[in-house]
Amino acid sequence: MKIAFYGSSLLSSYWNGAATYYRGILRNLALHGHAIRFYEPDAFDRQKHRDIDPPEWAQVTVYPATEEGLRGVLAEAGDADVVVKANGVGVFDAELLDGIVAEAAPHALRIFWDVDAAATLDEMRADPSHPVRRRLADLDLVLTYGGGPPVIRAYEAFGAARCVPIYNALDPTTHFPVPPDPRFACDLAFLGNRLPDREARVEEFFLKAAAALPDRAFLIGGNGWESKAMPANVRHRGHVYTAEHNAFNCTPRAVLNVARDSMAHIGFSPATRVFEAAGAAACLITDQWEGIEMFLTPDVEVLVARDGQDVADHLAGLTAERAAAIGAAARARVLAEHSYDLRAAQVDALLREHAARQAVPA
Structure with missing residues (x-):
């Protein structure tokens, strides 16, 4: 047609x-x-x-x-x-x-x-x-x-x-595991533009976690964050092109998904970033929203956080081995069910x- x-x-x-x-x-x-x-x-x-x-x-x-x-x-x-x-x-x-x-x-x-x-x-x-x-x-x-x-x-x-x-x-021809890139080296990375109905949730789930873990490195990518006050351990990367997404997802110990207000409220709305990160076998931490089990299994294929303290707790106890296992399980799930x-x-x-x-x- x-x-x-x-x-x-x-x-x-x-x-x-x-x-x-x-x-x-x-x-x-x-x-x-x-x-x-x-x-x-x-x-x-x-x-x-x-x-x-x-x-x-x-x-x-x-x-x-x-x-x-x-x-x-x-x-x-x-x-x-x-x-x-x-x-x-x-x-x-x-x-x-x-x-x-x-x-x-x-x-x-x-x-x-x-x-x-x-x-x-x-x-x-x-x-x-x-x-x-x-x-x-x-x-x-x-x-x-x-x-x-x-x-x-x-x-x-x-x-x-x-x-x-x-x-x-997931489109496995565009999002897949790649070698780490030192430009994106950190413990936790978040990618998303600064939007009015997202900012408060980024403050809670990302910036609050960064403030709770001053000895860990955090990276935020996306447009609009350059004027935002952030803890000293947070780096702002600016716009991250699609061709850089795999390295952005593969390099950190974990990556964070934060839903916008409306999507978190209604549930059943995984962002593209969820599948891009899973496709790259990244260890994903996501804010809690209804229906996530339809896409990834909590504690096996994804880590779920109710607030910024949960994010900090997940990150503090996350070993490289467990992060790799979660990322591999997530990639297998999305390849099988969510392409x-x-x-x-x-x-x-x-x-x-x-x-x-x-x-x-x-």
């Missing part, structure tokens, strides 16, 4: 944590025979911080972040069998959603793909005129990259015809199911 996908960016992970997810899903969908066209705006300096060149498995159009540029790419939606609007493009989000509904061919499957479902649902509850809430009746399918039963129930209560979580996963190959097969089945239903009346 021809898939037209309107998202934030396939080429750059700069202020765009969904890039790894898009790449993993779409690359594997292409292996199922689908023709992928990805449309991303030239915005937020993402094109100056590309991680990859346009891949052979997708045709990428970078359009000016203008009304004229928007009209140009929406005009191409009519040629597709599947038209997807992802949330969080950052410019013309409402217009893009209206546009795919208006421009899609009559037979086309119209999808809203929400990579931040918990936050979107909070916005919809607060605003009856929210663009997504207003357009749900015109969409055939909502896909999310997390949220489990709570998100499914919430979206369907708002009027979605169907909501299906397509969870984050993008499996996620793409799930999406492919949904697309073919819709196509079969469309063919029945004819």
